[in-house]
Amino acid sequence: MTTIERTKVKELIKREEQRYADERPRSRALADQAQSSLIFGVPMAGMNEWAGGFPIYVESGNGAYLTDVDGHHYLDLCLGDTGGMCGHTPPATIEAVVKQVSKGMTFWLPTEDSIWVGKELTRRFGLPYWQVYLRASDANIAALSVARDVTQRYPIIVFNGSYHGHVPESRLGLMNDKIWPEARGEHDTVEVRDGVVWRGLHAQGIEPTRTTGTRVIDFNDLDALEKALSTKDIACVLCEPAMTNVGIIMPDPGYHEELRRLTRKYGTLLIIDETHTICGGPCGYTKPWNLEPDIFTLGKPVAGGVPTAFMGISADVEKELQRHRVGKALKSIGGGTLSGNALSMAAAKATLEHVLTEKTYEHTISLCKKLVDGVDGMIKANGMPWHVLRLGCRAEWRWSKTPPRNGKEARAAFDMDLHELVHLYFMNRGILLTPPHSMVLIPPECTAKDIDHHNNVFGEFVSELSNGPD
Ligand SMILES: Cc1ncc(COP(=O)(O)O)c(C=O)c1O
Structure with a gap:
């Protein structure tokens, strides 16, 4: 050697x-x-x-x-x-973009392409309802918000070494090697409250509460997962099918089945982020591995380089969301003025139809x-x-x-x-x-x-x- x-x-x-x-x-x-x-x-x-x-x-x-x-x-x-x-x-994306640019780029009104895109996403990933964003970070921010609205819980679980974008609650996964103390039996922790990262709270003599915060646990550790979920206050687990942001980490055989079983058992929603794992095939790993997420996110290459991202939700989550509907706007799904713009939709349609095949x-x-x-x-x-x-x-x-x-x-x-x-x-x-x-x-x-x-x-x-x- x-x-x-x-x-x-x-x-x-x-x-x-x-x-x-x-x-x-x-x-x-x-x-x-x-x-x-x-x-x-x-x-x-x-x-x-x-x-x-x-x-x-x-x-x-x-x-x-x-x-x-x-x-x-x-x-x-x-x-x-x-x-x-x-x-x-990508030639097909360029052709669609050039055509759309001369017809207008952003209207704060839908174009017909969005309907095709929604149906195509359902065909690929299984979830029936979709929303469009500019970045995967935005899709993940919306996904957390939806999970919290639906479960009426606040804390989330992410995996040590994970990254899901410029999302304060989830950044703890990448930023820190600190694991939720009860999962690891150590007396230090990190958490986010109101979007602010609080570190070393124990060291300062301040007890983090159970009602706020982000729990960071190790991937492939089912005991830690069940311990963290069993407090029954976790809104969601946010994860990739395989980890990609500290290098590739494959799930142990059977890990995802247990993750799905345990999240259901404890009333926690499962968010699958396929932003990087879309490298696995046209349907990522969600359908091939039968992951059955409640909420799904995907960004980066989906419109051939034009900023675009998606969040999909299950029929059950959609039903729950309808109960929280305020007027015509669903606050938690957020987005922004430019989200779902005509240019993004034209680029996404062409890319899904002709490039990511x-x-x-x-x-x-x-x-x-x-x-x-x-x-x-x-x-x-x-x-x-x-x-x-x-x-x-x-x-x-x-x-x-x-x-x-x-x-x-x-x-x-x-x-x-x-x-x-x-x-x-x-x-x-x-x-x-x-x-x-x-x-x-x-x-x-x-x-x-x-x-x-x-x-x-x-x-x-x-x-x-x-x-x-x-
Ligand atoms: C798995 C995963 N999700 C989401 C994101 C965020 O993507 P963006 O920076 O395009 O918002 C990243 C970025 O690297 C990522 O790796």
């Missing part, structure tokens, strides 16, 4: 950092200019998560590829952290299998202490021998040096991976030659670090 030499890793980071900076003078100059007008020098703080000290500035995208302002071409396997999963220029997934999933087979072979042949996992057309390699079962184990496998090195290494060789982990997503225009390119770079990377064949 290869032992990773830390001095070697540091040397390689230095070498690759130098190359990254030397080859991108224009991006560097723009990043310097941006410091004087943009917070943290970027239009969206997350754009600082890339390795290299400054982000590349994009000139244009085309299908599976990007060109930066210094003239470098990249195979883009980050794809806007899933927002660009349909490729950067069975045929597309057959192609991207088969290429992802090819990538994973290659990477797995090289890891094993060189005795690297790593592993690679695939989830539909998404794959991730991690710096541990075996896959983690929860967020805590996933965090333990983080290696910031290797993480930085691998991103620099791939960018310098024309490939973008997804920060903040080592994730790839395969776009429709990707070819077998692109996968060979990726796997050759991975092979070079391994040979720099390995002690030779096992």
Whole structure:
């Protein structure tokens, strides 16, 4: 088994950092200019998560590829952290968008496309009623609100290591390794009250109450789940079919069946967020795994890159919501002035009808299998202490021998040096991976030659670090 030499890793980071900076003078100059007008020098703080000290500035995208302002071409396997999963220029979406732009973009009135989209979402995911948002974050905010209205309960459960967007209550999953104390038997906790994160309340001598707050528990731990639910005050569990935000974490066999059984037993609603797991196929995992959510959310690639997201609800939830109807408006489903706009709906219809199809997934999933087979072979042949996992057309390699079962184990496998090195290494060789982990997503225009390119770079990377064949 290869032992990773830390001095070697540091040397390689230095070498690759130098190359990254030397080859991108224009991006560097723009990043310097941006410091004087943009917070943290970027239009969206997350754009600082890339390795290299400054982000590349994009000139244009085309299908599976990007060109930066210094003239470098990249195979883009980050794809806007899933927002660009349909490729950067999906022809059907572009055609629909161009047509709609000349007919008006936003009216605060429905267009006929929305009816087709609602029916198509029901066909794919099973839930009968839908609402449209601009971001998955907004869909999740609405989903929590609906769950609270319906159950008349406030606290929610999220999993340690999860992320569901810019949603204060759910951000605790990603931000913190603190687990609901009774589930873990420790005396520290975190919670959100009225949208404010309260941390270390015990440390300050303040008892968090049972009627507010977010409970963070470990994925794949059924005892912790039942303990947390048995207080009978939990509005909902918000989760992905498989976790994707601390790397891929697969559910144990039977975990989802128990999650569904226990949530029903304790009167808690189940929200399934397929924003990332839509990489699994046209119907995500909701139908294939028979997850039967009460509420469902999905965003990012659903309109080919035009900001759009959806929330679906079951017939029972809809019936309950009707009881809380105030005049014509259902307060809790929220949304915003621009939600469900004509442009979003035209883009979503075209994308669902022509891009996110069975045929597309057959192609991207088969290429992802090819990538994973290659990477797995090289890891094993060189005795690297790593592993690679695939989830539909998404794959991730991690710096541990075996896959983690929860967020805590996933965090333990983080290696910031290797993480930085691998991103620099791939960018310098024309490939973008997804920060903040080592994730790839395969776009429709990707070819077998692109996968060979990726796997050759991975092979070079391994040979720099390995002690030779096992
Ligand atoms: C599973 C999941 N849900 C929701 C979101 C929020 O998406 P957005 O930032 O587009 O609102 C994210 C973002 O990464 C996510 O990973």
